[in-house]
Structure formats: C-alpha cells, structure tokens
Amino acid sequence: MLKQFFIICSGADTDILKNSAIGEQNKYAGIGATVFFTALMAFIASSYALYTVFDNLYAAIGFGLIWGLLIFNLDRFIVSTIKKRDNIMDEIIQASPRLLLAVIIAIVISKPLELKIFEKEINQVLLEQKNDLTLANQDQIALQFNPKTEALKQDILALQTEIDTKEAQVNALYDIYINEAEGTAGTNLLGKGPVYKEKREKHDAALTQLQQLKETNNKKITAIETAIAKLETDYNTQIETTQPIIDGFDGLMARVTALNTLPWLPSFFIFLLFLAIETSPIFAKLLAQKGEYDFKLEDQETAIKSIVEQKVQERKLAIKADFEINNKVYKDITEEEELYEYKRKKARELMQLQADAFYNGQKKLL
Template sequence: MDNIKNFFWWCAGVHKETLNKFPEEQNKYISIGATIFFTGLFAALAGGYALYFVFSGNDFAIFYALLFGIIWGLAIFNLDRYIVLSIDKSKGTFKQILQALPRIILAVLIGLVISRPLELKIFDKEIREHLRIDYLKQQQANIDTLQKTFENKYAAEFTQLNGLKSQADSLETTIKTDRQKLNHEIFGTKTDETSGVLGYGPYAKMKEENLKKQEIYLDTLRTRIQAKESLLSQRKVKEGIMDEKILTDKSLDSAINVAGFADRNAALSNLHKKPDGSIEESTEYAVIFITLLFVFFECLPVFVKLMSHKDAYDIAIANQNIVHNFESASNVDIEKNALNNLIPQRTDVAIQRRMDRLSQDYESNK
C-alpha cells in the first residue's frame, strides 16, 4: 500500500517530505494522483485503438498500436500532471480560475480526442450494421451509374432493341386475335369478320395462311432481338460492367473488417439518422453523454485542484517557495556587490601599470 500511495503522490507531483508532515491531506493527493493516472490510462487505450484501425491489416498493427498508445498515454499523463502542478493555491479564487482557464480548454480538447476512439468501440456493433447498409447502397449506386453510362453510350442500339421488342409484343397480340378469329371461322361462330359457316372452308384457309406468315415474321423478330441482346451483353462483359455485382455477406464482412478510421467515424456521426431520414434521439444523446463523460473525466484533475481549499500543505509549499526566492535574490545581490568591488580594483591596477610604462618611456627618450 505504501508503494501505491507513493506512486499516486508522484502522479500528483507533491513534495513527499513536506506532505508527510500533514497526514490529514494525504488522501486528497492520492485521489488527485489516481485521477491523473487513470486519465492517462484511458488516453493510452483510446490512442492505441485509434491507431489500430490506421494500420488495420498490417502484420505489425498491434505493435504500432501498443507503441503509439503508450506514447500518447504518457504525453497526456505528463500534460495533466503539469496542469495540476501549475495551479497556484496561494492566489485568489478568480486568479486561480483565470490561470486554469487555458488548461481547462486544453483538457476539453483532449477529452474530445480520447473519447472518440472509445465511442467507436462502444458502438462497434451498430457501426458495423450501418457500414453494411452504406456499402450496399454505394455498390448499388455504382452499378446504376455504370448501367446508365453504358445505355447512354449505346443509345442507338438500345433504341433499336426497344423498337424490335415493341413490334414483337404488338405482333403477338395480333396473332392471338387472329387465332381466335380462325377458331370462330372453323367452328361456324358468326361475327362481323367470319362467314358463320361450319367447317374448314376457303376463309379459314386464308386466315390460317396469314397467321403462319405472322408467326414466321414473329420468329424473325425474336431472332433479331436475341442477336441484339447478345451483342449488348458482349459489350457489357468487354467493358467490365458484368463484373460489378452486389456484395455478398462474406464480402461485406471483409470490407467492414478493413474499414478505416474515417469510415467508422462517419458512421458514428450518422448513427442517429434512420434510413427514412428521421432522427433517433436516444442514440444521439448516448453519443453526446459519453463524450461529455470523457471531457468531464479529463477536466476532473483541474476541477479537483480548483475546488479543494487552501490546505496546510499548500501553505507550506508557498512558504518554501518564498524562502527559495529570497535566498536566490540574496545570492544574486552578493554576486553583484562582489563584482562591483572587483572592477574598480582591477581598473586602478591597470591605470598604475600604464603610468609606470609611460614614465619609463619618457626617461629613456630623455
């Protein structure tokens, strides 16, 4: 327990010898140190998880994620530790808040950064389903675009094909009507276009010959339609349109597994939007509350330091700083005085040596 206590004290950046004099304040700084430590731990997990998707599919993805997670966690830990240490409790409340304001803003930004990767993991199942729908829509849109481009490119061929199909449909309707008239003529059914005489007479033969000609022409149209469709199919294969197919479940799972951070982040941002365009408020609020939770957790060390009253440990540290500042100022003054006394002495000696040299020169010249 002593090792854990000393570790959390170190995380809080306290002066151990001074804090040992005030046992009633020790638990508070254990809590502050633990908050700073776990904030850095969450940052390491979030940073490593985010980088894992950057190198997803790489053999060294886990190694890179661990390395970056450790570096990112230590950076956030050191920054939080500095933020807490830099708040001077000897100043007034307003000055403390003003001093901590830039650090609170920085803590909010850090909270937003470290919360996003963990939100991606929390909503992983929903994100995968959203990506599945998006990928299917994108694939269908690609197929529709390619098909439309192909139809525009071969508009003349498609016009001819549609014309042949219209003729074939119209001719099939006519053949069906003429076959019914032939039956009426054979069985002696009296209509405006039949004789009403029972039997296979000259009118029946004429209608049957005309019907055979129409059927032969219909077969010709169907042959031409098949040839035109075969030609267009060959051109689709040649231009690679037939290779574009709707993704299977296995293909979708593979695509989702290698989805990058940007795709997952976009899916998380649109997770509250339903396919019909409506908004699912429960999911939207869940994402917001999780983000606020991590922001609050990141700001917690600063808030704890601001909310804590000025205790005996803070007073002792402030007094020590005053003593150190006074001693430093005294040492500087002593050095300045010694330097000021030394310079005139050295100046007088130099002037005397110069005068003696000039006197010797004068006597020699004389």
C-alpha cells in the same frame, strides 16, 4: 505501495509529502489515481480507434500504450503545475489554459469510446450508406456502358427491321403471283401464263435476296450480340472490382461521420463524463484550501528564490567594486614619472623608424 504510486502519478513532491499529514497524502493520492485511470481510459480508447485503422491487434495496443503514456504525462504536468495562490483570481487565471487543454484531452479520449459504445447503431448507419453507395456505384458504372449497349441494340433492331421489310415485300410478291395463277387478280385469267411466270420470277429473285439478307444480317446481329455480351461482362467485372472498396467503407473517419448522424445527447453525456474526470484534479486543487504541502512547497520555492536573488545581488556588487578598484589603479599609474619616460622613449624610437622607412621608400622611387 499503491498509495505511493498514485502520489507519484499526481506529480507532487514525494519528499515533502513524506513528512506531511496523512490527509495531505490521501488528497494527492486521489488526484494521482484520477490521472492514472484517465490515462488508462485513453489507452483503451486509442487502442480501439487504432484497431479500426490498422486491423492489427498488436499495432493498436502498441500505439495505444504510447498514446496513454502521452495523456498520462500531460495530465500529470497539468496537475503538478497548478500552485495554490493567495488570490483565487490568480489561481483561475493560472488554471484557464490547463482547463482548455483538459477539454481537448476529454474530447480525444471520449470519441473513440463513443464509437465502441454505439457500435451497433453505427454499423446500421454504415450498412445503409454502403447500400446507397452500391446503388450509386452501379448507376455510375452503367452510365459508361448503357449508351454503347443501347446503340448496339438499335443496330440489331435496324438489321431486323430490314429483314422484316424485305420479308413483307417477298410475301406481297408471293400473294401477287398466286392470285395471278388463281385468276383472282392481275389478268383475272386462270392458269400459269406469261404474266404468272414473270411475277413468279420476280418473287423468286426477291426471295433469294431475302435469304442473302437474312444470312448477312444474322451474322451482323450475332457479332453485335457478342459485343453486347462483352459489355455486360465488363460491367459486371467492374462492379465486382469496385464493390470491395465499398464493403471496406468502415474506417475511422466513416465511423465518426456515422456517429455524428446519431442523436447528439447520448454522446454529449459521455463527453461530459470524461470532461468531469479530466478536470476533476484541476478543480480539486482550485477548491481545496491551502494545506500543509502547499505551505512547505512555497517555503522551499521562496527559499531557493531568496538564495538565487542574493547570489545575483552579490555578483552585481562584486562587479561594481572591481570596476572601482581598476579605475583607481589606472589613475595612480598615469601619475608615475618612470612610466611616462618609458613610453616617451618608445614613442621617439617608433617615430625614428617611421622616418627612416619613409626616407628609404622615397629613395627607391628616385
């Protein structure tokens, strides 16, 4: 049962192999087994690759099954269309496009399995890339908010500087009227005279202005600090919004790109393994001697070809004979007097009718 299944997988003619030697049956069973297991590996590889895309096990298995059947059909077609010839060069020329297709299939099958085999290394590369993307994303978002934040901080600094300047002025006025009262500066007279009062009033007026300035500027500073806090909140919100996109940076294309950053030699050996599996049925057919199955198949094909060519030739001869008979028949008819008189009579009647019609038409015009 299993042997018969593998023979079917090989694409060979089961009716011919049924009456062939056991060795021939085993050869094509081996070829069919290679085709089957290659399709099985294609199913596993594509299911894993599609799972990284859809994140759905059932969808991945469903599409993977379709892909495995497609690869199975292609491999079966490639193997079944290679026929043994009497000239090795003809066989090589016949197999060259099929070998190219086998190479493409080997690449398609091996790449998803490489992704699974080197999954830990790929995850490490992706983690480093995600960290770099996170930092770059933070820097890019900061470029949108930092200039505004710095401008607001400069406004706070200007308002605070204005308060400090006014406060220094008030302190200077305070020192002036105190020194005037102590007699250590100004008029150098001890006591609170008219000059003292003048300077005291000037200080008090400046102090009142300072208090008003503090109240006004503090309100402005509070409003600006609220704006800065809002900018920081917006910055953090945008970081939190964009971070899941970076965290999800582990799709199929990202994994293939990460795989390409790893050393190429291990991946190349895996590719060679699948290339050997994929091309082994083709090389088995090319290297094997022409066997019983090949002779029987050639005999069957040439027999059908001979029958078809014979039928085509017979049709050509039949058409040629029919033409010759028709020519002879029509030639004999042209020599009959009765047919001549009949056609002469009908032609005379036709000319009379044409003359009458012309006459009637001219009569109406007159």
